[in-house]
Amino acid sequence: MGGRSPALFLGVLVILLTCLVWTSYGDGGVEKIVSDTDASIPGACRICTWVVKKIRRNLPNGGSKEEIKERLEAVCNRSFLKRVCRWFVRKFLNKLPDEISSKDDARTICVHLKACRG
DSSP, X not given: OTTOOHHHHHHHHXXXXXXXXXXXXXXXXXXXXXXXXXXXXXXXXXXXXXXXXHHHHTSGGGOOHHHHHHHHHHGGGGOTTHHHHHHHHHHTTTTHHHHHTSSOOHHHHHHHTTSSOO
């Protein structure tokens, strides 16, 4: 590599692999990858727990179900994986407010939604 940073090489490699994955799935690839919520979908568990924790952290005293829905509609705007995050939130928008207002921890909620393995 001659004087170039290994981090630069790794970064370029990640970008190339990402492009390869997006190209392989073509248009609507995210929907094809995650058409069924299942713990076997890479990243589903991580996105679910991230969303639940983020919403809970930003809600004073738990918040109402309407407040939770409003926050869910905006939570993905700062996510690195916006497209998958938005798909997840849209898919579970009717279930997430009840689950988030429960006393269950993030992992248990995501198991209920079948995004994580039990």
